[in-house]
Amino acid sequence: MNERILRVLEYHKIIDQLSAQAATTLGKALVSQVKPSTDAKEVIELQKETDEAAQVVRLNAAAPFGGIADIRASIKRSVIGGVLTTEECLDVAGTIYGGRQLKSFVENLEEERPILEGLAERITPLRELEREIKSCIDDHGHVMDSASQKLRSIRSSIRTLESRVRDHLDNYTKTKGNMLSDAIVTIRNNRYVLPVKQEHRGSIGGIVHDQSASGQTLFMEPRAVVDLNNQLQESKGKEIQEIERILRDLSDQIAGQEAFLQENVEVLAKMDFMFARAKLGQTMRAAMPKINERGFIKLEQARHPLIPEDEVVPNDVEIGGNYTAMVITGPNTGGKTVTLKMVGLSILMAQSGLQIPALDGCEIAVFDQVFADIGDEQSIEQNLSTFSSHMTNIVEILKRVDHKTFVMFDELGAGTDPQEGAALAMSILDDVIARGARVIATTHYPELKAYGYNREHVINASVEFDIDTLKPTYRLLTGVPGRSNAFEISRRLGLDESVISQAKSQVGVESNKVETMIASLEKSQLDAQKDYQEAHENLLESEELLRDLEKQWKKLEDQQEALYKKAEEKADKALQKAREEAEEIVEEIRSMKTNTQLKEHEWIEARKMLEEARPDLSAKRGDNKEKPSETGASKELRPGDEIKLLTANQKGTVLEKISDKEYLVQVGIMKVKVKRQNLQALGKQEKQQTERQVATIKGSGFHVKTELDLRGERFEDALAQLEKYVDDALLAGYSKVSIIHGKGTGALRKGVQDFAKQHPSIVSARPGGSGEGGSGVTVIEFR
Known part of the structure; x- marks a missing residue:
């Protein structure tokens, strides 16, 4: 680039x-x-x-x-x-x-x-390198005493020596303050000194390190502290060496x-x-463009990134699909050049990895070269006119144009005779288009207004101008060439109507037709855009309404689910309470030994009724909806089919089809004629469940084993399983069963035997024989 x-x-x-x-x-x-x-x-x-x-x-x-x-x-x-x-x-x-x-x-x-x-x-x-640096240097860049033991010792010595020197010099300020310009201790050449008056130089004695500008004050180091100052300087030298060693060590670690x-x-x-x-x-409120290599550019509501957002006018630009060139016409200061630069800058930004200021869905092609001939670039030094400057630039561009190039021409052919300039502009555009490049050009020439209609891959566009305000709107109208507004503008500015009429009479018929056609196209496009905007707003409102309805529906479903759940929990609590009360009553009756007057199957049936008393609210919520093809009223029934008589809530069997709307069915010992709408065909699962219940009631033992394995179970769980198993075994008609409890600690074996002693239907409970499992099994025999 x-x-x-x-x-x-x-x-x-x-x-x-x-x-x-x-x-x-x-x-x-x-x-x-x-x-x-x-x-x-x-x-x-x-x-x-x-x-x-x-x-x-x-x-x-x-x-x-x-x-x-x-x-x-x-x-x-x-x-x-x-x-x-x-x-x-x-x-x-x-x-x-x-x-x-x-x-x-x-x-x-x-x-x-x-x-x-x-x-x-x-x-x-x-972390180790960071910790090492932080342990040696504080946040102010000062090497800390903790950086090394040697540095700590040196600095301790320095502090001691400084204290001794100051003590000596403080003594001078107290005893000989009249000989000093000021009763302070100061530093010159890194050594502690006193400000001595010139006339008392001999009384103090020592080394003069500096003097004031007037010469009246001498900064002297008394002889009494010379040795201490020397020791102090030596320690400070050692400190500098140790700090350098520490920094060298850190530098080596960083290098590593x-x-x-x-x-x-x-x-x-x-x-x-x-x-x-x-x-x-x-x-910039920018969006990620989709990148292609087809030379296709699509910008929706794109804005020039360097114009303030409250001033810029967004525009739609599309090129590289049905057409590869766009010719923009319109008045000066109407926004043609801004549109040109906006497209070019969007391409450069996208190819730099930047998002572009446009709506989502924009698309940008990757070009090998982007060329532009924009603005008045005439060179006074080269003595070139505006036209010559433009042509020099265009000649260089045409040397390098190919199918992977994007070209922008601003005021193509300007600066010379209008007729020749227009012909040259069309020829240049033809050449660039023939090479497969993508091109956008702006022009004032009326001849180019018809150019887009005579070329297959070219489309016209224009920038809108508001006649009422005499100001451009900066909106790009694709598909419509710009028309001259000279007569309208002149009329708005107050030019006499007779002068305007005279001017119109001198304009050719063809030009008038073209202007009329352009005006019609502008109106049609503006109307279409207005309709589109209204339709788009209606669509957005509809989508918003749909989202609100879906949200409300979801809220209702959640509320309904919560109510069902609450009802189910309430029913569970009530049922649990009833079950506990029933169990207490049963235990009380058994302890009173009055239950011998009741039949065992009556106990079992009562307990099963209690288990099945829980309401199934999930069916009401539609969790277990039956398919109409299996259970609906539309299914044809045949002799032998299992059905449910809805009016009596009883199950039965189809005996005969009397008509399409009536069947002969058997329910229990009764044979009745029933309308089809009162019959429900049982599904496969429900039918199998019914068969199992019937088999159980008849005493078929195919689903109850003759042994129960309680090994590995907790004591309470094992006794609960034993109680249910004994009930099932009694229904199945078994005379004896085996309870496998293992040897272990013997607690489970004792629990099984105690249960057998208290159960009224159990005659005996003995350990298993040699072929029955030994002491790890208890054999129970029923009455």
């Missing part, structure tokens, strides 16, 4: 906005290098990265980039043996910490973000982690670049 087109379309202003969104110097460095890519795969990948970061930004999740710095120069210096400063070491630690925070941020995102997660995996925490640090820096820069593109898209 040539630099001239980037300058003409003001691409650098977009990059400046992008740089402002970057949070780190690393991200800003990447932004400064960005250029539109001509590789479609790379562009698609860039758009995916931006969209993934934009999804995070839309959730108001701020990615943490605090503390991250560009440490690449410091890393390089440490590798070649340089000693880093405390600030550089802190930058390394801060970048390690920032990388770890960003890694944690990505890992804790609720939804999957494959690109960000892949980058986060490449970040190495390097060069590969990981460089990888971290690269990843952090890319992630910052991704989020900068996403945040710029959010600022």
Whole structure:
């Protein structure tokens, strides 16, 4: 992509906005290098990265980039043996910490973000190196006493010596204050001194390190503290050496982690670049374009990104499908050039991985070259006219145009004789279109208004002009060429009607026809757009109403479900209470030994009735709806079919079909004629259940085994199973059964035997014989 087109379309202003969104110097460095890519795969990948970061930004999740710095120069210096400063070491630690925070941020995102997660995996925490730096240097860049034992000792010595020196000098300020210019202790040449008056120099004695501007004050180091100051300077020298050793050691450790640090820096820069593109898209209310290589461009309500949102007029532009060229006509300052630049800038932004300020659903092609001839670029130095300057530029463009090129011509053919200029403009457009390029051109020439109607791949467009206000609306009307508004504007400005009529009479008939046709097309398109807008608004209202209805319906269903659940829970509680009371009554009767007068099957049937008393509310909710084809009234019944007589709530069998609406059925011992609407065919599952119940009542024992295995069961559960099993075995008509309880501790065996002693229908309970399982089995015999 040539630099001239980037300058003409003001691409650098977009990059400046992008740089402002970057949070780190690393991200800003990447932004400064960005250029539109001509590789479609790379562009698609860039758009995916931006969209993934934009999804995070839309959730108001701020990615943490605090503390991250560009440490690449410091890393390089440490590798070649340089000693880093405390600030550089802190930058390394801060970048390690920032990388770890960003890694944690990505890992804790609720939804999957494959690109960000892949980058986060490449970040190495390097906690040990960060901890080592932080243990040696504080947040202000000061090497702490704890950095080494030797440094701690040296600084302790320095503090002691400083205290001794100050004590000596304080004594001077107290005893010989009249000889001093000021009763203070100060420092000159890194040594503690006193401000002595010139006339008392000999009385104090010592070394003069400096004097005041007037010469009246001498800064002297008394002889009594010279040795102490020397010792102090020596200790400070040792301190500097120890600090340098510590920093060298840290620098060596940083150099040892060069590969990981460089990888971290690269990843952090890319992630910052991704989020900068996403945040710029959010600022512009931009959308991710779909990328293609077919030369197809579709922009819906696209806006020029450099015009304030409250001033810009959105427009729809489509090119590269049914037509490859668009010719825009209309008045000056009507927005033709803005539209031209908006399309070109959208292409450059999309190919740079940026989202474009338009609605969702927009589509952009990837071009190898974008060319533009926009504005008056005549060169005084080259002594070129406006026309010559344009033609020089166009000649260069035509040398490089091919099917993967997008071209923009502003005022094509302007600056020369109108007739020749129009002919030249049409010839240039024909040449560019023949090479397969996509082209948008603006012009004033009336001859080009009919150009789109005479070329298969060309469409006319115009910028709208409001006659009432005498101002452009900046709206692009596709499919309609611009018409001259000279007569209307003149009339609105007060030109005499006779002059206007005279002028109209001098305009050719064909021109009048063209103007009339254009006016008709404009009106038709405006009406169509108005109808479309109304229809679109109605559609949005309908969709909103549908969503509200669905929400209300869901709310009603939830309320109904809650009521059913509440009723079911209430029924469960009532039934549980009844079951507990019934069990208490049964136990009380058995303990009174009055139950011998009742038949055992009556106990069993009473308990089963209690178990089946729970209401099945799920059937009312439609959870177990029967299929009409199986149980509905429409199914034809045949002799032998199992049915349910709805009027009596009894099951029976079809004996004979009397007519389509009447059947002869047997219910119990009765044979009755019943209308079809009062019969319900039993489903397969219900029929099998009925057969099992009948088999049980008849005493068929095919579904009850002659032994019960209680091994591994809890004591209470085992006795509950035993009680039910004995009831079932009695119904099945067994004379004896085997209860397998194992040997174990003997507690379960004793529980089985105690149960057998108390049960009125059990005659005996003995241990199993040698072939029956021994003491691990109890054989129960019934009456």
